[in-house]
Amino acid sequence: KAGVTQTPRYLIKTRGQQVTLSCSPxxxxxxxxxxxxxxxxxxxxxxxxxxxxxxxxxxxxGRFSGRQFSNSRSEMNVSTLxxxxxxxxxCASSRLGTAATYTFGSGTRLTVV
Amino acid sequence: xxxxxxxxAVILREGEDAVINCSSSKALYSVHWYRQKHGEAPVFLMxxxxxxxxKGHEKISASFNEKKQQSSLYLTASQLSYSGTYFCGTxxxxxxxxxxxxxxxxxxxxxxxx
Numbered sequence: 001k002a003g004v005t006q007t008p009r010y011l012i013k014t015r016g017q018q019v020t021l022s023c024s025p026x027x028x029x030x031x032x033x034x035x036x037x038x039x040x041x042x043x044x045x046x047x048x049x050x051x052x053x054x055x056x057x058x059x060x061x062g063r064f065s066g067r068q069f070s071n072s073r074s075e076m077n078v079s080t081l082x083x084x085x086x087x088x089x090x091c092a093s094s095r096l097g098t099a100a101t102y103t104f105g106s107g108t109r110l111t112v113v
Numbered sequence: 114x115x116x117x118x119x120x121x122a123v124i125l126r127e128g129e130d131a132v133i134n135c136s137s138s139k140a141l142y143s144v145h146w147y148r149q150k151h152g153e154a155p156v157f158l159m160x161x162x163x164x165x166x167x168k169g170h171e172k173i174s175a176s177f178n179e180k181k182q183q184s185s186l187y188l189t190a191s192q193l194s195y196s197g198t199y200f201c202g203t204x205x206x207x208x209x210x211x212x213x214x215x216x217x218x219x220x221x222x223x224x225x226x227x
Contacts, residue, residue, distance in 0.1 A: 033213040043215075050212075056214050102213075104154040
């Protein structure tokens, strides 16, 4: 059974550019959540999508956005990159329901220079 | 709102036991425990639900005190492979559901030496 796939694994971008990250959930999982992980702030929730709808959003500026496609694959976009956006971006998929668990992908390491 | 984990770091010899605690100031629906090794994805270990249901790995146990909003992860007879950073993620019901959001503690670094 394939796990959660995130692409690319590594990215280097320049300040001011924009970036798009991709997440393919486990087959049958319709919920995709995104997290930012940094040494200083830890794991912070960005947003969650279910059936192509954003149902929940964390405390991040509007430069961070996402979407979900009909096949449950999700993308997140960060515009006008800042140095502080350098982080490991993780997505997690879930089947939802009682005692639902979240399976994380290996993440995309974004470095902004 | 972020749960507080303790201790921040633990150093063990193989075969020793450890307890990691996670405490929240908010009423919780569930607590999820993960282990993350450097450069890798967080790996699910255990989920504990309000009401007592739990599921996870055989060699790892945990408890959830609903009155105190506290959870503890018990690692017994530690192995080298137990090394990593342990995170608790809490689901806080907001308007009936957390909608896919886990609020994570700051992590506990566990190091197991031979």
